[in-house]
Amino acid sequence: MNEIVFIMGKSASGKDRIYRELSEDKALGLNKITMYTTRPLRSGEAEGREYHFVDDDTAKRLENENKIIEIRCYDTVFGVWKYFTADDGQIDLASGKRYIVIGTLEAYDKFCEYYGNEHIMPIYIEVDDGVRLIRAVKREMEQENPHYEELCRRFLADAKDFSEENIRKSGITRRFANNGEFDDCVDEIRQALKELVYE
Numbered sequence: 635m636n637e638i639v640f641i642m643g644k645s646a647s648g649k650d651r652i653y654r655e656l657s658e659d660k661a662l663g664l665n666k667i668t669m670y671t672t673r674p675l676r677s678g679e680a681e682g683r684e685y686h687f688v689d690d691d692t693a694k695r696l697e698n699e700n701k702i703i704e705i706r707c708y709d710t711v712f713g714v715w716k717y718f719t720a721d722d723g724q725i726d727l728a729s730g731k732r733y734i735v736i737g738t739l740e741a742y743d744k745f746c747e748y749y750g751n752e753h754i755m756p757i758y759i760e761v762d763d764g765v766r767l768i769r770a771v772k773r774e775m776e777q778e779n780p781h782y783e784e785l786c787r788r789f790l791a792d793a794k795d796f797s798e799e800n801i802r803k804s805g806i807t808r809r810f811a812n813n814g815e816f817d818d819c820v821d822e823i824r825q826a827l828k829e830l831v832y833e
């Protein structure tokens with residue numbers, strides 16, 4: 635049973651857009667998971683909507699209780715900010731519900747360790763590097779303050795994080811290409827979900 639649909643891919647591969655499209659499709663009935671962060675709430679954000687905003691002690695307590703499924707720690711100028719997914723009851727494999735998660739390859743491995751890979755359906759989105767870089771630059775140009783250095787850093791970091799060896803080690807065998815029309819890619823994923831998640 636593939637109760638958890640796990641979307642992943644390099645930066646600007648289109649995963650946010652695909653995640654939104656699939657999670658808004660009522661017919662699929664995929665439930666979103668709210669992650670946690672120790673970074674402060676920004677204006678316009680609301681507790682429980684973008685994230686559950688918690689302090690470091692809460693993160694440590696959940697860690698001690700072995701309730702953290704995957705965690706990423708970033709050394710920022712404001713100190714260490716943690717982003718994590720916790721086993722807080724949002725995912726209940728016995729409930730018959732389906733879930734949709736977006737994350738890194740490392741997070742996918744952690745989900746497999748925690749829940750067992752038979753419960754997770756990996757959706758790996760792939761876009762040719764040249765096309766992906768152009769889309770990333772275009773998206774950045776639309777920002778008020780484009781950060782091209784960060785874009786380049788992520789592009790290079792992704793080449794390592796999503797190396798062919800890492801993809802193979804994670805047991806990812808199927809890739810969903812998003813080089814052409816967005817709807818074609820989403821249709822292919824919908825078809826795969828019908829076969830593998832709603833079998």
Ligand SMILES: Nc1ncnc2c1ncn2[C@@H]1O[C@H](COP(=O)(O)OP(=O)(O)OP(=O)(O)O)[C@@H](O)[C@H]1O
Pocket residue numbers: 643644645646647648649650651652769770773812813814815816817819
């Ligand atoms: N098939 C497509 N054709 C054209 N543009 C696309 C297509 N798919 C996605 N895009 C665009 O590419 C850009 C990157 O998509 P998106 O933000 O969803 O990527 P992402 O993988 O979530 O990136 P990141 O990890 O950097 O946040 C967006 O501007 C999106 O609208």
